[in-house]
Amino acid sequence: MNAPAIEAIDLVKQFDGVTAVDGVSFSVPAGTVLGLLGPNGAGKTTTVRMMTTLSTPTSGTARVAGYDVLEDPDMVRRNMGLTGQAATVDELLTGRENIRMIGGLYGIGKKDLARLGDQLLEQFSIAEASDRPAKTYSGGMRRRLDLAVSLIASPPVLFLDEPTTGLDPRSRSDLWEVLRGLVAGGTTLLLTTQYLEEADQLADDIVVIDRGRIIAKGTPLQLKQQAGNASLVVTVSHAVDLPAARDLLARTGSEVHVDVGARQLTASADGIADLTTVANWLQESRIEVDDIGLSRPSLDDVFLSLTGHRADDEEVPA
The missing domain is CATH 3.40.50.300 (P-loop containing nucleotide triphosphate hydrolases)
Structure with a gap:
């Protein structure tokens, strides 16, 4: 059965x-x-x-x-x-x-x-x-x-x-x-x-x-x-808060990437626990955010990491 x-x-x-x-x-x-x-x-x-x-x-x-x-x-x-x-x-x-x-x-x-x-x-x-x-x-x-x-x-x-x-x-x-x-x-x-x-x-x-x-x-x-950890992505409401928000995300021990034009910060995360922790830190620091969430690697990222090329690259038909 x-x-x-x-x-x-x-x-x-x-x-x-x-x-x-x-x-x-x-x-x-x-x-x-x-x-x-x-x-x-x-x-x-x-x-x-x-x-x-x-x-x-x-x-x-x-x-x-x-x-x-x-x-x-x-x-x-x-x-x-x-x-x-x-x-x-x-x-x-x-x-x-x-x-x-x-x-x-x-x-x-x-x-x-x-x-x-x-x-x-x-x-x-x-x-x-x-x-x-x-x-x-x-x-x-x-x-x-x-x-x-x-x-x-x-x-x-x-x-x-x-x-x-x-x-x-x-x-x-x-x-x-x-x-x-x-x-x-x-x-x-x-x-x-x-x-x-x-x-x-x-x-x-x-x-x-x-x-x-x-x-x-x-x-x-x-x-x-297999392609890596999820990423924590935070979009602050005001560009002036980017430095303070960056310092908060850095407390997770991860490297923080800052996109000034998009008012967005990205750092690797272990999952929901990191998201909840950072959200609480932002709230305690009274930093307003437009969005916060986790972004996991796509299957495209997986395929690229496994093979060194993307899934739609042409190969000899088989």
Whole structure:
């Protein structure tokens, strides 16, 4: 009952002597989201292709819903859905016809398929456009239809390979809400992305992969802590109070950076305790502030500290 929904076990993939994936291992508990984070060419898509039976590992294996991708690929495919980087819907068919076609391939009866189709069209907010050809859909609508089609057989595990690439911020946010709903219903997600904000928003745990190797694992908060302490940021109401405020922040033992133009002071902090202490000092000294808060390192900071380059830097595709 406690077996992981997804497992990668020492996965290796080589192409013409070049190692694209080099000993990748991780597990994903049922009903959670794993973010596989890395730049273009890091090996994310190659890893997903091996885990979804689209590519045979050079060595190692994977298990999906308890089934081994090498020993029982048919059962793996029966228990998973996959949404690739590009929408794969038939643009000449309507949204409803796309769902009907894929459902028929799964052998779902017409009555059940009609009910399920209506449910998915409503769930993904494309019911009103369900009888229009998919070629008339916006990018966000096509992506939602692609995801709906991948869920036609109600798989317990869903692989999403950069599902929001090319979407505008609104469509991306809408899709995030859909994915949160799936997880709330018990679906296990493996999400590959190079959008650091996306991993932060959706993932319970993150695996950072670079040049085919895992370089870090942990929750978003744990990874951020690897990039350094949080920063305490204070904006005083009056520039004349900057020297006194600086002296107060220095009492924490941290170096204080002062931005005179912004009336802002920044110092490293251990957490809420430092914020509360400094807030009390400022109040006792009658120094008025416009804002005070903690700023934690971003996942972008984490990736830069781990790899020496940012997640959106171009790499050789893998």
